Amino acid sequence: MSKPSLKQVWEWLDAVPDPEIPVISLVDLGIIRDVDWQEDTLCVTVTPTYSGCPATSIINLDIETALRDHGVEKLELKRQLSPAWTTDWLTDKGREKLEKYGIAPPQPAGGPKRCPLCGGTDLEKISQFGSTPCKAHWRCRACAEPFDYFKCI
Amino acid sequence: MADKLNKNDALFQFLLRLGDNTLVLGHRVSEWCGHSPVLEEDIALANTALDMIGQTQFWLGLAGEVEGKGRTADNLAFLRDVWDFRNLLLVEQPNGDFGQTMMRQFLFDAWHSIMLGRLMKSSDQRIADIAEKASKEVAYHLERSADTVAGLGDGTEESHAKMQTALDLLWPYIGEMFVGDEVDAEMVKAGVAPDPASLRDEYDALVGRVLADATLTTPDSKFAHKGGKTGMRHSEHLGHILTQMQWLQRAYPGATW
Numbered sequence: 001m002s003k004p005s006l007k008q009v010w011e012w013l014d015a016v017p018d019p020e021i022p023v024i025s026l027v028d029l030g031i032i033r034d035v036d037w038q039e040d041t042l043c044v045t046v047t048p049t050y051s052g053c054p055a056t057s058i059i060n061l062d063i064e065t066a067l068r069d070h071g072v073e074k075l076e077l078k079r080q081l082s083p084a085w086t087t088d089w090l091t092d093k094g095r096e097k098l099e100k101y102g103i104a105p106p107q108p109a110g111g112p113k114r115c116p117l118c119g120g121t122d123l124e125k126i127s128q129f130g131s132t133p134c135k136a137h138w139r140c141r142a143c144a145e146p147f148d149y150f151k152c153i
Numbered sequence: 154m155a156d157k158l159n160k161n162d163a164l165f166q167f168l169l170r171l172g173d174n175t176l177v178l179g180h181r182v183s184e185w186c187g188h189s190p191v192l193e194e195d196i197a198l199a200n201t202a203l204d205m206i207g208q209t210q211f212w213l214g215l216a217g218e219v220e221g222k223g224r225t226a227d228n229l230a231f232l233r234d235v236w237d238f239r240n241l242l243l244v245e246q247p248n249g250d251f252g253q254t255m256m257r258q259f260l261f262d263a264w265h266s267i268m269l270g271r272l273m274k275s276s277d278q279r280i281a282d283i284a285e286k287a288s289k290e291v292a293y294h295l296e297r298s299a300d301t302v303a304g305l306g307d308g309t310e311e312s313h314a315k316m317q318t319a320l321d322l323l324w325p326y327i328g329e330m331f332v333g334d335e336v337d338a339e340m341v342k343a344g345v346a347p348d349p350a351s352l353r354d355e356y357d358a359l360v361g362r363v364l365a366d367a368t369l370t371t372p373d374s375k376f377a378h379k380g381g382k383t384g385m386r387h388s389e390h391l392g393h394i395l396t397q398m399q400w401l402q403r404a405y406p407g408a409t410w
């Protein structure tokens with residue numbers, strides 16, 4: 001096969017869902033740091049969200065499966081730790097999808113802007129940690145529902 | 154010592170110290186999984202443990218690379234015995250009650266956050282990169298453990314008494330963090346890591362502030378239990394941790410998922 005363009009590869013990767021929050025893609029999550037052809041090998045550079053994130057190995061497997069399905073034969077996955085992943089790298093599209101899904105997107109202020117369920121702004125933090133390493137647990141006093149907040153790091 | 158320590162051996166030992174701290178404490182904290190006083194704390198402790206185990210993979214992975222004998226992070230974690238571990242005595246101490254666990258976490262997080270901050274400027278780029286990643290997570294750990302120590306210390310009469318008891322019990326274990334040896338001297342010389350003693354002032358200031366908020370009395374004893382980071386004298390607790398942590402690889406060598 002001829003070498004697919006980098007733009008094409010990014011599009012394929014943008015169709016690979018995050019295993020823990022499948023409404024957003026790996027590209028939305030901001031963990032794909034670089035895609036590059038070196039001779040006839042496609043190099044994909046990935047950074048972990050959290051050191052101990054159990055999804056890391058699944059993510060690598062999903063990337064490999066997706067690209068192989070598209071006919072990429074020579075593939076190299078590289079791990080990059082620095083610069084460390086930050087929620088600033090979430091795409092705008094990803095932020096919108098998170099909120100629609102019921103997860104408040106990260107805010108520079110360090111807490112959710114509004115309840116993703118009813119839009120209420122009277123909110124309280126229940127715990128800095130949530131169902132996955134990247135989330136914190138909050139509650140809305142208006143609708144009384146708990147919700148996940150994608151914490152800002 | 155008959156053999157002179159070369160830089161590569163020192164670097165290997167130094168990386169074991171970092172990795173064994175997070176491995177042993179990560180394992181200890183994971184013992185709470187399913188047993189915490191409330192669900193939110195259970196999740197928070199499990200997440201903290203997970204971060205530390207993740208950091209362990211980086212440190213011990215690099216240690217294996219530096220050693221150059223083909224040992225992986227898993228090999229180092231599961232196939233060494235007590236005398237080859239290089240963690241601080243503090244992190245192998247039993248969990249005790251929830252307050253004692255959080256006091257141990259706070260005393261470690263405070264040191265860990267300062268240490269990682271310094272290591273971000275390491276002359277070894279691989280170490281600087283791991284420190285940069287880990288320090289973001291540890292900032293979260295420290296915020297939570299400090300808040301919890303302050304909340305429980307300045308809480309009810311009972312929670313205050315328990316936190317003071319925990320502090321008195323664990324205080325003799327912090328001195329070891331600041332004692333340097335030939336490994337540290339080699340790391341300082343190579344610009345890889347700071348002199349452990351140089352962290353003490355910042356540590357005392359940070360811990361002093363939180364303990365004051367917690368209305369707890371800092372013990373005035375400077376006595377320090379030593380022997381964890383050198384591996385010379387671990388407490389009996391480490392052996393018990395390893396029997397649990399390593400039994401599968403010991404009973405079924407090479408087992409994989």
Ligand SMILES: [Zn+2]
Pocket residue numbers: 115116117118119120140141142143144145
């Ligand atoms: Zn609401």
